[in-house]
Amino acid sequence: MKPFLAAFASILLTPVVSASPQHSFPSEWQVQTDVSNVSLQGENYQRLMHYDTWLDSRHFEAAKQQITMAGESRVDEQLTNNWQQLQQVNFSLSSAENRQLFANALLYVYRYKESMQQVGVDWFFQPNSKKKQKVVLIGERTQAYALYQALKLNQLSTFIEEQQSHFSQYQQMAAVKEHFNTLAGVSWPVVNEPVRVVRDNDPLQSAEQVIDILALLGDISAEQAQQLKDLHLTYLSAELQEHIRVFQRRHGLYADGIIGPKTLAWLNASIEKRQQLLALNMLRLSLWPEDKKGIVVVNVPAFEMDVWVDEQRVFETRVIVGRPSRQTPIFITRLDSIVFNPGWNIPVKIMQEDIIPKAKRDESYLPSKGYQVIQSWRANAPVIAPEEIDWQTINPKRFPYRMRQPPGNSNALGRYKFNTPNDMAIYLHDTPGKSLFNRENRSLSSGCVRVEHASKFAEKLLTLSKKNPKDFEYLQKNEGEIKTKAISLRLKLPVHTIYQTAWVDDKGKLNFRNDIYDFDQPVIDTNIRQTVRNSAKPLAKL
Incomplete structure (x- = not known):
């Protein structure tokens, strides 16, 4: 953690001005024409505790949504405690004490979200997040003044909307959460089968429970559900499989219509667990870039990459990312050039942990992979026979x-390396192992991102940089000569790796993805075992 952040590690939000249930509030606020000497935090705090602030239900609902989202995410003890305390009083603001609690909770949400921005993803996605040091920074005056103006002009809901990153996506996710709230009292059906995998036409004891879950989650309509139930299915029928495939696609699973362990785990994932995942990913929206004038976005747990130019998606493809022991970092870099037919200088860690142990066991391993041993790190150092x-x-x-x-057909980087200079030596590249892109779980690399359809990606980048198409054609025609050539790009696109495991897609459908790096597990366990029936074991194995 950076030194200046550590200094604030113990700072939590405390009231700037103390209040009690007997505190008297003015009926009108003094108009401040000069706020240079005004304690904005204190002024905002008092205004948020004033009864009149919440007469407009839009302000209350927008603030309540923020507090609930942050609390249900289970990433911070204070966020969760504030939310739970307000739940206990049914979010009533009839008393000054409750309004004080509500004001504290809302301001803490914005202080936490501001900390996320300032501290960054390195802190938010630290390994062993349960043990990471809590950091809540002192809010900046800019945001405090914007809130002050919004409260003064009775525009709090507008302020909340403007402060929320990816507002359209946020609202779509919030709408799904509201639907889930209506299911909170429903006894969630449990799918239990005596066999590990239920295949086509196999006996299916839990057919009715599967149908109920698909209906509750919106994968089938109530009418479709009833039609299926009227069949009194005792086996996995072709019709039911079609609906299961829809469910599987939304969860990033191989859409085979078969009920295996991963499909079963997601079927049994409770509404409470889904709400926590939705809330967590709604909170994460504040970390991701909104400007899509020119950007490459790699969603690591979704194994997908999108290229945006002028707010339009111009390229999308599947990717392979780092395995859990060698994670692809959540970070920002820039794609500045393409190397055609790259050679691979093997990183020290991979050399020490992977290649040398195999060479010690099998002396033919290095020649079989075409690996060369070089005498030193000097340029033009001689090759040593293994x-x-x-x-x-x-x-x-x-x-x-x-x-x-x-360079060559078996080179681990394939035919294209997409340079993204950074201290971690993480870049995008092609791969000779094309079949791996068909796997359901594509966390297979040593940290770098392998790009499917790398040739089309390279061509798209050259086109965007207004390069002469003959450059690409020439390199394609002369691949057999194995000549390495680097081409600098005029359009140097920022590359953002993100970690989003729940979102609403372009068709309005909610998607979930497996938590491949265990970043979704609740940091705050308060009552989680009582309220989430299926969260810990099944989802940990997804």
């Missing part, structure tokens, strides 16, 4: 040489 090295005595952590894989 058989000249006594691999049995080699300590991987003290290996004195470097390794390289020359």
Whole structure:
């Protein structure tokens, strides 16, 4: 954590002006023409505790939505406690005490969201997030003044809307959450089968429960559900499989219509758990970029990449990301060039942990992969024959040489490397292992992002940079010569890797994805085991 942030690690939101249930509030507010000497935090705090502020239900509903979203996300103890305390009084603002609690809760939400912006994704997505140091910074005057103006002009709901990143997506997710709220009292059907996998036409004991879940989640209509129930299914029929495929696509699962462990886990995921995931991902929206004039976005748990130019999606494809032990970081970089037919200078960590142990077990491993051992890190250093090295005595952590894989059909980077300079040596690239893109779980790499249809991606980047199409045609025609060539891009697109495991898609359908890096697990466990029946074990295995 950065030193200046650590200084604020123990700061939590406390009332600027104390209040009690007996506190008397003025009927009118003094008009401040000069706020240079006004304590904006204190002024805002008092206005939020005033009864008249909440006479307009739009302001109350917008603020309540923010408090509930942040509390249900379970990322911070104070956010969750504030929300739960307000739930206990049914969000009533009839007393000054409740209004004080409500004001505290709302201001804390904005202070926390501001901290997210200032501290950044490195803090929010730290490994072992349950142990990470809490950081809530002192709010900036700019936001405090905007809130002051909104309260003075009776425009709080407008302020909340303008402060919310990706407002349209946020509202769509909030609408789904409202639907889930109507199901809170429903006894969630449980799918139990005596076998691990239920395939086409196999006996299905829980057919009615599966149909009920699909109806509750909107994958089928009430009429369709009744029609299926009238069939009194005792097996996995072709018609039911079609509806299961819709469910599977929304959850990032292989759409085979078969009920296996992962499909079963998502079928049994309770409404409460889904609400927590929705709330968490609504909160995360504040971290992701909104400007789509020119950007590459990689959603890591969705294994997808989108390219946006002038607010239009111009390219999309599947990707392979880092496995849990070597995660693709959530960060920002910039794509500045393409290397055609790249060679691969093997990173030290991969060399030490992956390649050398295999070479020690099998001396034919290096030649079979085309790996070269280079005497030093100097340019033009000579190549050493692998058989000249006594691999049995080699300590991987003290290996004195470097390794390289020359350009070619079997090169791990494929035919295209998309340069994104950064300290972590993370970049986008092609791969010879095309079949891996058909896997359901594509967290397979050592951290870099492998791009499906890399050739089309390269062509699109050259076109966007107004490069001569002959450059691409020439390199395509001469691939057999294995010549390495780097082309700088005029349009240097920012690249954002994000971690979004719930969203509403372009068709208005709610999507969930597996939490491949365990970033979705609640940091705050208060009452979570009592309210979430199926969250811990099944979803941890998704």
